[in-house]
Amino acid sequence: MKTEVIDEKIQSPIRNKVKKEKWRSFYLRLQKNKLALVGGIIVLFYMLLALTASLIAPHDPYEIDLLNKLQQPSMEHWLGTDDKGRDVLSRLLYGAQLSLGVGFASLFLGAFFGIILGIVAGYYGKWIDTIIMRFIDILLAFPGILLALAIVAALGSSLINVTIAVGIFTIPVFARIVRGSTLSVKKLEYIDAVRSLGANDITIIFKHILPNILSPIIVQGTLRLATVILTTSALSFLGLGAQPPLPEWGAMLSNGRDFLFSAPYLTIFPGLAIATLVLGFNLFGDGLRDALDPRLKK
């Protein structure tokens, strides 16, 4: 016991220092890539907007004011009002909550099942691998948006069903990447070492394989988030996702389509929001991939 007390007091600063250095070197590598930094800032900016939407939104996004419909951008309504007189800026801010929320939810859904399927296939191999990967191949054979369309058509159109549909179409990408990484990590000697100590499969998978394949998962997650948000918006644009009066960006875009010439700001701003957020995630994901790649260290 004595040693333990001494140990915690003396050693913890060293431990913290080690962790700090790790983060520092990661940050330095990320910082070198200026585009990735821009991407990160964009993503962070949108997240901040989404989190504080209720505080900073100048108007109620659902409040209908037919007297002031289709107004040009002004000091009162920075980005104008739509055909029902709702403030576009406020709707965009609340829309960020929806887009990011649905994006993250479907990403986690897809990643969760994708990672489990991928690890099980890669770790156990043989017929289990064959069955899982052929199933994944079937999912991959459909164009992503078509698969999501089919699922939403079957389940009925709502934001939750879109989340599930996009989640399902995200599974194969993760399953494939995780399976590949598992195969390469599984062969390393430290896995044999813990096996010869008598560790069970659960310990090996969660303690020794998963932490060592996290980098490709994180990178793929960031890049995938862009696709997921784009797909969600596309489905909403087609009327399959968010139902009125929800201020989803895709739905707003679809709504503004009828006023493309008389009030172009109704489509320009939601379009810009989608484009910049997707661009931000893509840039950030590319930078992360470079920063996390062990071959580029030192």
Added chain:
Amino acid sequence: MSVQTQVAQDKELLLDVKNLKQHFPVKGGLLGRTINHVKAVDGVDFQMNEGETLSIVGESGCGKSTTGRAILRLDNPTDGEIYFQGQNLLKLNKKEMRKVRKDLQVIFQDPFASLNPRQTIKSILYEALSIQNVLPKAKRLERIYELLEHVGLPADSIHRYPHEFSGGQRQRIGIARALAVDPKLIICDEAVSALDVSVQAQVLNLLKSLQNQFNLTFLFIAHDLGVVRHISDRVIVMYLGKIVEIADKKTLFQSPQHPYTKALLSAIPVTKKEEKRERIVLEGDVPSPINPPEGCRFHNRCPLAVDACKTQVPPLRNIENGHQVACHLVS
């Protein structure tokens, strides 16, 4: 039956490997059927006594590492029996095998691949202790410090990650992990091959002193004859999945009997000019273990081969106390 009684009589016998075979399937064709087998280990018999160091030497692909992995049951052998302390390891289920693993440990070749890069040294060693539940929780940290001291690492390395250490130090961590559970047999799979010569000597000396201290038995798998000469009590020479010669170190290095052993030993560089020996250079390459030659596996490269070698497989015969050779020409 006879094996068990033999084990009961001879208390010192720790490991008895009988007719061990490891054939890996070769898949091919349109449907991925098994079309052939790589006969990596094809009928290997040997015994190990407690406290000794037995080396297995041979070229790459002769099945020495596969033998080690089969004993640890990292791969399940195709056929054979492995008696460890009188228990046939291949008959044990997962749970029973888990208990035996406490006495059976391994040190790997590549110190860069044998430690999980995301674990601190403390977590690596703590894990070994907790998987086998060796000590009460309160005493484990103390034990970790003790282990680090045994392998000659500073106490403050406990919170560091593997990438902060040199190759030799990492190998010491690997040794500490193997030692953590108080094993009886440690399989050293090319344990020093990846290290610098000076570091090799340090690690070898460490292994030797640990052996004396804890009464360890080493199965030392190596291709470096200098290392083998330094550390072994007895040596097994393997060629293409079979044992060609077993002898104690002195006999093997001074009077090798099998033509392959002779050729292998003649490849050791000589430092003094007057000691110049005849260098036996073998012709051709090692045949594929998928289709090994009939009869003696060495016959197509053997300078002394006769007709019998092409058809009959030479059995491993005892020529004098403990010196076993598999050759038709040695009587």
